Amino acid sequence: MIETDDLFLAGLLLTRGGDLLAVRLRGTNGRRVAVFAIDGPEVALAEREYFAGRTSVDLRLLKLEVRRLKDRAFDAMRAEEEESHAGEQRGHRADQSGERAFSRRR
Numbered sequence: 001m002i003e004t005d006d007l008f009l010a011g012l013l014l015t016r017g018g019d020l021l022a023v024r025l026r027g028t029n030g031r032r033v034a035v036f037a038i039d040g041p042e043v044a045l046a047e048r049e050y051f052a053g054r055t056s057v058d059l060r061l062l063k064l065e066v067r068r069l070k071d072r073a074f075d076a077m078r079a080e081e082e083e084s085h086a087g088e089q090r091g092h093r094a095d096q097s098g099e100r101a102f103s104r105r106r
Contacts, residue, residue, distance in 0.1 A: 001039040002047055009050050010036040011065040015057055016046040020069070023076045032080070034073035 001021065004010055014020060018040035025032050049055040 001037060002043050003035050003037050005033050005035045007066055007069055008062070009047065010038060010069050011062050012050055012055065012057055013038045013040070013043045013046050014065040014069070015061045016040070016042045018043045018046070020072070023069075023072045025076055025080055032077055034069075034076060036069060036073075 002013060002018075003024075004013075005026075010020075018038040020036060021039055022037040024035045024037065026035055027033070046055065
């Protein structure tokens with residue numbers, strides 16, 4: 001299994017028959033970065049070829065896989081944000097439990 005935040009390496013691994021196992025998010029200096037976990041019989045060889053500069057790829061396939069990876073990364077980021085906002089909302093409502101309703105007198 002290979003984990004990478006390199007979008008083009010991940011795309012290449014998928015074009016070579018790798019399976020996308022997971023998309024994890026990590027933070028660096030306030031930025032969220034997607035890390036792709038990919039496994040398959042040829043991914044280690046494809047990674048070595050990529051870093052050695054000895055690889056070629058069908059650009060149409062690479063473009064499709066990169067788009068798919070971006071979609072999955074942004075889905076993961078949106079899900080994390082929604083989860084974070086839901087937690088904030090629960091926290092705000094918990095604070096309100098001890099408050100009394102305010103009514104106006106006319």
